[in-house]
Amino acid sequence: xxxxxxxxxxxxxxxxxxxxxxxxxxxxxxxxxxxxxxxxxxxxxxxxxxxxxxxxxxxxxxxxxxxxxxxxxxxxxxxxxxxxxxxxxxxxxxxxxxxxxxxxxxxxxxxxxxxxxxxxxxxxxxxxxxxxxxxxxxxxxxxxxxxxxxxxxxxxxxxxxxxxxxxxxx
Numbered sequence: 336x337x338x339x340x341x342x343x344x345x346x347x348x349x350x351x352x353x354x355x356x357x358x359x360x361x362x363x364x365x366x367x368x369x370x371x372x373x374x375x376x377x378x379x380x381x382x383x384x385x386x387x388x389x390x391x392x393x394x395x396x397x398x399x400x401x402x403x404x405x406x407x408x409x410x411x412x413x414x415x416x417x418x419x420x421x422x423x424x425x426x427x428x429x430x431x432x433x434x435x436x437x438x439x440x441x442x443x444x445x446x447x448x449x450x451x452x453x454x455x456x457x458x459x460x461x462x463x464x465x466x467x468x469x470x471x472x473x474x475x476x477x478x479x480x481x482x483x484x485x486x487x488x489x490x491x492x493x494x495x496x497x498x499x500x501x502x503x504x505x
Contacts, residue, residue: 341365342375346384355392389446390461404483405490408504409497410476413469419502420455426492427484434479435470443470477504
């Protein structure tokens with residue numbers, strides 16, 4: 336399969352996928368290296384396709400016409416990550432990303448796409464398995480999340496509870 340056909344296949348696959356697709360899985364399926372897939376993804380992005388790399392793999396976000404997004408500023412320690420994420424998804428929120436302002440590098444953004452309790456469990460497990468420092472550790476706990484919900488009332492409930500728990504930075 337030539338590179339154009341491969342990229343067309345990746346584009347169609349990601350546009351129809353329900354779950355993220357890992358680069359290594361795509362590489363094995365197409366009989367190429369993971370680095371070839373990374374290059375193909377970069378070319379597809381450059382052509383205007385919105386492909387997001389998450390810890391679970393590549394995704395093309397769905398265009399939800401009725402969704403509402405808000406960026407919220409939060410502050411807490413590592414031990415409160417799971418509780419914060421659970422608070423958001425409890426009301427139907429999706430945690431799209433985490434953003435920190437680093438004094439040297441400027442804005443650092445990582446895609447999360449956390450939608451379920453299972454997603455939270457996997458995320459926390461990875462932090463523990465890799466003994467990784469979450470981005471909030473770079474900024475003494477201060478970080479931003481882009482939260483997506485279907486209704487204004489859901490966002491209001493999320494903000495209210497984050498404020499009540501002392502996580503919201505106002």
